[in-house]
Amino acid sequence: DAGVTQSPTHLIKTRGQQVTLRCSPKSGHDTVSWYQQALGQGPQFIFQYYEEEERQRGNFPDRFSGHQFPNYSSELNVNALLLGDSALYLCASSRTRGRVSSGGSADTQYFGPGTRLTVL
Amino acid sequence: AQSVAQPEDQVNVAEGNPLTVKCTYSVSGNPYLFWYVQYPNRGLQFLLKYITGDNLVKGSYGFEAEFNKSQTSFHLKKPSALVSDSALYFCAVRAQRGSQGNLIFGKGTKLSVKP
Known part of the structure; x- marks a missing residue:
């Protein structure tokens, strides 16, 4: 059973460029969340996708956008890259549909290995 | 606003001794609480979570955590x-209501275990 996978592992871009990061969720999961982890910090929530729609969004500018495909995989796009966008980008998957408890937000999020983005 | 505090940047323990990593939280209403571990250049691995019920939660690799509502703490042991x-x-927290996906993380605590 494959866990959460992310590609690429590492990426180097220059300021002003655009980048696309990819995530495949754990088998049986239908929800994907994206986090940004700056060096020495805890992960910061970017947004979550469910049923191919953005369900919740953190405090990130519109330069950060995403997409979820019918197979539940997801992409994170960042436009007009800034030096401050350099970070580890983490994808997490979880299950929303068919959850047993009514407290769906108790579902555990399982993280991928991350994509290390360096902006020069 | 929801928040998590991990007051220690680093915890040093000798091998074989008990360890505690501290976490306090602030959330409206009842919380869901999580602990994750991150090895160098890796993603986060889930250790355990508190939803409801028994205040002592057992997780992976022999770790456990104690939920204390009066002290708003969830220390890992x-x-x-x-x-x-x-x-x-x-340590991470999510409010039980009105927060479908948003995990709030602490800044992390580096645990160093010496032989």
Whole structure:
């Protein structure tokens, strides 16, 4: 059973460029969340996708956008890259549909290995 | 606003000794609480979570955590530390209501276990 996978592992871009990061969720999961982890910090929530729609969004500018495909995989796009966008980008998957408890937000999020983005 | 505090940047423990990594939280209403571990250049691995019920939660690799509502704490513990437990530990919280996806993380605590 494959866990959460992310590609690429590492990426180097220059300021002003655009980048696309990819995530495949754990088998049986239908929800994907994206986090940004700056060096020495805890992960910061970017947004979550469910049923191919953005369900919740953190405090990130519109330069950060995403997409979820019918197979539940997801992409994170960042436009007009800034030096401050350099970070580890983490994808997490979880299950929303068919959850047993009514407290769906108790579902555990399982993280991928991350994509290390360096902006020069 | 929801928040998590991990007051110690680093915890040093000798192998075989008990370890505690501290976490306090602030959330409206009842919380869901999580602990994750991160090894160098890796993603986060889930250790355990508190939803409801017994205040002592047991998780992976012999770790456990105690939920204390009056002190709004969720400290991670292990009776006997291993060198291989050395890693970065993150506490996270989510409100039970009105927060479908948003995990709030602490800044992390580096655990160092010496032989």
